[in-house]
Amino acid sequence: MxxxxxxxxxxxxxxxxxxxxxxxxxxxxxxxxxxxxxxxxxxxxxxxxxxxxxxxxxxxxxxxxxxxxxxxxxxxxxxxxxxxxxxxTPLHMATEVEWFTPQSEYRPTEYLQGWLSFWFDDGKRLEVAKQFQNARIDYLQSVWSKDRELKSHGFVFQDDMIQTALATFHQRTDKATQTAELLLTEAQLTKVLYKYAANNTGLKNFTRQHDSTTLANDFLNHGNYLAYGLAASCLWVLGIPHGFAVMHGKTRRGALVFDVADLIKDAVVLPWAFVCAKENASEQEFRQQVLQAFIDHQSMGFMFNTIKAIALDKPAEQGDAGQ
CATH class of the missing domain: 3.100.10.20 (CRISPR-associated endonuclease Cas1, N-terminal domain)
Incomplete structure (x- = not known):
């Protein structure tokens, strides 16, 4: 050994x-x-x-x-x-939100240097935040358009309710002049997606509550933490500290993890949380379903390609990621 x-x-x-x-x-x-x-x-x-x-x-x-x-x-x-x-869930070490990160002095520096080249400029950081928002919608379209099982449960990207919400989302995102406006627009879209998912699965009285013990809320919390794990791993490999967020609070140490996780949460975690709640699935069954969906739709590769493209100011690669 x-x-x-x-x-x-x-x-x-x-x-x-x-x-x-x-x-x-x-x-x-x-x-x-x-x-x-x-x-x-x-x-x-x-x-x-x-x-x-x-x-x-x-x-x-x-x-x-x-x-x-x-x-x-x-x-x-x-x-x-x-x-x-x-x-x-929740993720913790003592009372801190913390990961044990493998230590290596040989991690790349080009992505951190590229990230910092725009991060201290408010205007450039806002534009990157908009790129994040557009990327998450592109991924939502990709997943919902290809996943036959989600389609069978009524998750159709071309549905009028989704398209109307996205038209408003893109219009407000393009016009936003500060991050707070982007966060409000994001929250409004997510609210529509919750309603759409609840209607599709017969959970019409659903209310998003992080401390709720309903199955749908539990599964959303659980799936989100799985997405946080992938996001944290992506950022560690690329050598970008978690504090350099573009959407969430700049004073939160792990905020960039939340930004990166948001790239995939609406497309994968949200629909499966409602579907599994409808089917009264166990926690293990839900976890297996979400992890398999991450693999099927190359969630990790999408995260890598998106973050690398933004850091290096290049178009995102299609297909295989390079890390």
Whole structure:
């Protein structure tokens, strides 16, 4: 194991890694050169392998512990680790919103330098915020137009209700002169999407409440935290600190994570939260559905391509991402 170079564990680009894990009531450890998690039962202890070279994020929920040796291997493989509450939410370390980020002095600097070239200019930062807003709609169109299962549940991008809301959204986004206007426009669109999803799934009395215990609200919270994990991993790989937000509060340390996660939340997390709530799915079934949708629609690659294009002031690449 001592002869294994960290680079040997990074043959799979982060944008192409397939796995994101949530674990609870287990012990994560290193054994025989692999990272495993151990579950204890009355009759026997069961070990399960974690394929770290193909993993982006590891969320550790209730009743978990992890060894130093396991953290060392996860760091070598570039896996982001976060402690969270039951079901993946809330994300916390003590009372702070925090990720354990793999430390490397060899992460790229070009994306951070490109990001800072516009970030301190209010006008340029506003234009980038508009790019974020347009990118999330482009992704929504891409996902809803291709996903047959979502279509079968009534999520049709060309629906009149969606198109009317988007026409207003684009008009107000183009005319916005400050970030507060963009946030208001975003909130109004999301409210329409909630209503549309609730009508499609028969949850017509739905109200978005982050502390609510209804299934749809629980699934929205859970799915959003999964999206935060992908966003944080993307930003870590590209070397852009989470504090350089373009939409959310500039004084919030993790605000850029929220900006990047918003690129995919409406397209993937929102519809599946309502569909799974309608079907009375379990938390695990919802998580599996959302993670599979992230893979099917290349959510991670989309995040990478969008952030790289903005940082380098180039058109977003189509298809494979380069990290």
């Amino acid at each position: 001592d002869d294994l170079s960290p680079s040997d564990l990074k043959v799979i680009l982060h944008s192409k890694r397939a796995n994101m894990y949530y674990l609870e009531y287990c012990r994560v450890m290193q054994k025989d050169g692999r990272v495993l998690y151990l579950t204890e039962s009355k009759k026997e202890n069961l070990y399960y392998n974690i394929p770290i070279a193909n993993t982006t994020v590891l969320l550790l929920g209730n009743g978990t512990s992890i060894t130093q040796a396991a953290m060392r291997m996860l760091s070598q493989a570039g896996v982001l680790v976060g402690f969270c509450g039951g079901g993946g």
